[in-house]
Amino acid sequence: MEKVAEILTEASAEVVEPRFRALAAGEVMEKSPGDLVTVADREAEVIITRRLRELLPVPVVGEEAVAADPSLARALHTEPACWLVDPVDGTANFVAGRPDFAVMVSLIRDGEAVAAWIWQPMTRTAYAAELGAGAWRDGRRLTRAAAADTPEKWRGSMKPWFLARDVFPGLRDRVHAFGQVTGGRRSAGVEYPQVADGDMDFLVYWRTLPWDHAPGSLLVREAGGVSARLDGTPYRADPPGGVDGLLVASDPQTWEQTRAILLGLPD
Template sequence: MADTLLDDVGGLLREAADQAVLPLFGKLDDDDVAEKAPGDLVTVADRQAEELISAGLRRLRPGSVVVGEEAVADDPGLLRHLQGSGDVWLVDPVDGTANFAAGRQPFAVMVALLTDGEPYAGWVLDPLAGTLAAARVGDRTYLDGRPVRMTEVSAAPGGLRGAAMSRYLPPSARARVNAGGERLGELLPGQHCAGREYLDLLTGAQQFVLFWRTLPWDHAPGTLLVRAAGGVARRFDGSDYHPADDGHGLLVAANERVWAQVREALLGAA
């Protein structure tokens, strides 16, 4: 891989956001928004940005495979590539589409690179804030070009702040999570944008986030960024998260101490 990989892909995401996403923010017509499935929206910005990003990634890595969220909506069989060999890109052209379609923030543009089935690099861009996080395996996480580490975040009782997407949890788990959040400190309802949740972990705005739905384009980039910065991303049972898994439940935290404390409070002791 070229040493410029992080910069090249980061630049591509900024270009796609500038050309296909930001010009349509707050300016979508009814015909520009559709439902792929009940409650699951897609906009012309999603499709145009995915086309631009996919073409750019193929130029950067000739012979690579691109698995985009919108392409998978048309052909679910593309997901088989996540366990294949070679370079495979995961693309979320507009993460937080419901926010974007309603003229709200946040939303993000995200990419992950898998090599021989394993996560190798990840990028998350908040186009409105201009914030870009990037990392690859064996290196540090960079937030707007500066290295980030989260290992020293304290897990003081009652002093944690984080989010839980409890609306998607089974009812019994939802009640337990909401009750446990009071013991941790501040439990937020989530921003309907996984990319922004991961960025907020990296900036220190929050120390944990709990997800139920774990679509690969939503979480492959962010989990790699968090892990490279010293954080933890695991399934509720403590097993490692992998983007090819089709299970539910993911707990992400700033470090091992925070992860253990949040898991016990929200999900019960191991």
């Protein structure tokens, strides 16, 4: 666990942090309209990939490598084990000079995250989780307390304009049942730790790329929370193009009640 954490912090220090608010012309590109990538993303992924393979020689599914060759993501289902890498989660924030970004890795076995690491360079905060063993922030065990007793006190994030209207009819009206709902921080590597730390009570996502959600889902679950599809199926690291929709919550009761509100289910 400690060795992977070192790999993330060292790659970040070498090629990501020096470019924060210092990206040169030509160092920011679009993979697709609105989907940014920088030289920091690409160089960090190369470094992390090489060092992870030295640690455990299994396939590496990296966000930028998959952008170039989508077939690489099949390893999540076809290989007994693989590394999953997000070299800069929150690239749009990174490009804009906002500090909400992270470097993330998870180890996947038979489609399930069994270990995860999240490094937040700007706050110098490290999160880690191991299946069945717990979750930690800077080496201290995380145990998430249940949310308050009523939704009017809950804090969450979602982007209603991204959610399918046929799945969430009337959602814009129902979000008023919660105490506070924001549009999120544009980085799963920042948002999931907010739930594990107790700063947020729930998160709602629609598009769930595996490198964004495998690390945080394991972190929240190992801290005592829930990360599951809308039908209650626990989150698994599916290749892009799989199932949409994911609800993350501080505890099982909060998950169930949040789901009922979001979907307009009877009390």
